[in-house]
Amino acid sequence: MGDALKGSTMSTDTSAARGVSAYRALPRLAGWSYLVATSLGRLPMSMVPLAILTLATSTTGSLAVGGFASAAAALGEAVGAPASGALADRFGQRVVVLTGVVVHVTLLVAFTLGAGVLADPATVALAGFAGLSLPQVGALSRARWLAIAPGDLPAAFAFEGVVDETVYIFGPALVGLTAAFVSPQIAVVLAATLVAVFATQFAVHATHRRVPRRTRPAADAIAALPRPRPGRRMLIAVTFIGMVAMGIFFGGSQTSLTAFAESTGIPDAGALLYAVMAVGSAVTTVSMVLLPDRIGRWTRWSIAAAGMTVGSVFLLGAPTVPWVVGAALVAGAFQGPLLLTIYSVAGSLAEAGRAGILMTLTASGVVLGIGAGAAIAGPLAEHAGAAGGFTIVVGASVVLLAIGGAGALVSRRHR
Secondary structure (H helix, E strand, C coil): CCCHHHHHHCCCHHHHHHHHHHHEEEEEEEHHHHHHHHHCCHHHHHHHHHHHHHHHHHHHHCCCHHHHHHHHHHHHHHHHHHHHHHHHHHHHHHHHHHHHHHHHHHHHHHHHCCCCCCCHHHHHHHHHHHHCCCCCCHHHHHHHHHHHHHHHHHHHHHHHHHHHHHHHHHHHHHHHHHHHCHHHHHHHHHHHHHHHHHHHHHHHHHHHHHHHCCCCCCHHHHCCCCCCCCHHHHHHHHHHHHHHHHHHHHHHHHHHHHHHHHHHHCCHHHHHHHHHHHHHHHHCCCCCCCHCCCCCCCHHHHHHHHHHHHHHHHHHHCCCCHHHHHHHHHHHHHHHHHHHHHHHHHHHCCCCCCCCHHHHHHHHHHHHHHHHHHHHHHHHHHHHHHHHHHHHHHHHHHHHHHHHHHHHHHHHHCC
């Protein structure tokens, strides 16, 4: 099973020739109910940190407490994601996700009732534990696709990428609108409700049975197991570092575009400028199934990283709003394909019964990077303007370009 999974994963590019029609196979393989569950089930991932920030700030009257609570939630998610992935590999996705739903919803309700009432450290701690227990629907969904659609992974992962882009556009907007027109408490409750409904639907969907579990082989069977591929751990490390760099790019871009909008007198347009980048990313991500087989993963990585670098440099020197919009489109057109490629590389390294921890570990790199990117770009933008913030975006792109080259060398050496 392990060799079959690995072999089929490594040959997924052969389905690219099917073009956009490959997307038709997804509802046939998993069902429309699964596509809905995996899409809406991950929406809270983009809502919870902002909802926690908004509620903690409004109830305590301190932006610092709100920031600490949001950071604690993000850090908790980064730690909890690979832990939940490892548990899912061992005990199955259903029980792990359902347990996460119960714990996470309970903690969000406790946070809603306790914010502004409990001591500030207790509020921050509740936020951290809420992030720790957040069900990792997106990463575990990719692990499921490895099992249920090994011949259609380009389309499946492209679908996942577009869903991620959409989630990170509409999730924060939904929190903002709910908090502004109803209350910050209801914004947190809304996130908890989405987890309770759609993460549960994802957990119990029949596709969970298709995911192999990690077993502990008997002593006399250990010798018969296939030896780990040479260089696999190094490639996993390269993939994780690449995801951290992607997160820095995302966090730095969001912060710097917001700083640019404020400097031009349109402070509320920061989210719209970032949406331009996300829309361009979604369009090119969907089109990735059209790429021919001969363009390998590491070539795609390097080309996409180079395009992101060009777009980032344009952002760095952008003098006007139209210039920023054009540069954001260029950078966004390559960020989605690179994110998809990194997940594809991670998928090619997955072994039977260990896909969950690999995908959740990869996803946690993005979470860490977004926090780091925002934390670094904020002070830079404050002291040197938006251009100062964009320097971290350029730096992340250059790092990704270097990683692409290094990954190609490692892969060839151990082929």
